[in-house]
Amino acid sequence: MGAIFCLTPQVLALSIVLLVTNPAKIGASKKLTIRNLEKFNEDSDELHSHLRIAEDEENWLKVSGQLKTHVEIDNHWKISVKVLKAASPDDDFQEVLKLSKLGVCDAMKTYYKDFFYERIKKYSNAPKPEDCPLPEKDYHLDDFPLDVKIIKKLLTPGYYQIIAKLRKGDDVKLEYRAELEME
Structure with a gap:
């Protein structure tokens, strides 16, 4: 699981949303709708991922998944996440957040350690x-x-695209794209 699992779908609480397999609506004063998720790229010679999110109860999702690595993953593997926003799904999307080419080991020592590990360790290996x-x-x-609830507080109304990639050198080994709507 590690940084790859957490940061290609969880760089922030936002990026975990891109792991969704079916649209979900979460009720509250703001409504978050996960409109689409696609895995655009996966190098099955080096890894395989299967991820899903299901609505559990209001403001809570259940996240499950598997990441099977067929090779050692080190700091030569880089994570990037981009969040784009538009007023409508037909408008041009503008970049609002970008995390570029952070090495997996560096990510594990920082974001993963500080934000994810303690929260996920009892639900995972x-x-x-x-x-x-x-x-x-x-x-x-x-x-x-x-x-x-935190995601809802962070997002303003509009349409979002989240693109997360895992690269080794110039080769994209894993890529997910999600589309969200905040009403």
């Missing part, structure tokens, strides 16, 4: 933040409860 490079392994996350 997540590696410790200092366990990098990551060995070939099957990582899993089972029914992690994600509180989306």
